[in-house]
Amino acid sequence: MHPKSILGKDVLLGCGNVFMPGAIVNANCTIHDFCIINTNSSLGHDGLMESYSSLAPSVCCGGNLYLGQFSAVSLGVNIINGIEIGRHSVIGAGSLVVESFGDNIVAYGSPAKIIRKRIIGEPYLSTSKKQSLSSLRNLQELRSNLSI
Incomplete structure (x- = not known):
């Protein structure tokens, strides 16, 4: 607080x-x-x-x-x-x-x-499924580049 x-x-x-x-x-x-x-x-x-x-x-x-x-x-x-x-x-x-x-x-x-x-299980506060998948791929790529 x-x-x-x-x-x-x-x-x-x-x-x-x-x-x-x-x-x-x-x-x-x-x-x-x-x-x-x-x-x-x-x-x-x-x-x-x-x-x-x-x-x-x-x-x-x-x-x-x-x-x-x-x-x-x-x-x-x-x-x-x-x-x-x-x-x-x-x-x-x-x-x-x-x-x-x-x-x-x-x-x-x-x-x-x-x-x-809203569809149960869809990404939270996402504007579109395509955007969410793109964001997820970008995050996965970033993690692999950083060896996380």
């Missing part, structure tokens, strides 16, 4: 969480295990982040947010009060979330709309 992050009253924390500079967690929030609240992001009152979920830098969440396990909210997203985002879901950068979304979706836009379903 960075010393320049702020926790409100009656916040419940699991283990292994990361709070970057400027992270704000308001009153009565619950954050399960291994979550990330990145630089200058805020979780409104009575929010709930399930394990392995994350808020990227500059995310602003209204109160009563539910963020499911393994879900990611990308850079600069704004979320109004009372929203639920299901498990294994991704909200794209710069989105305005004004409605709840279920499990295994990718949504973005202003207002955010479902763009596609």
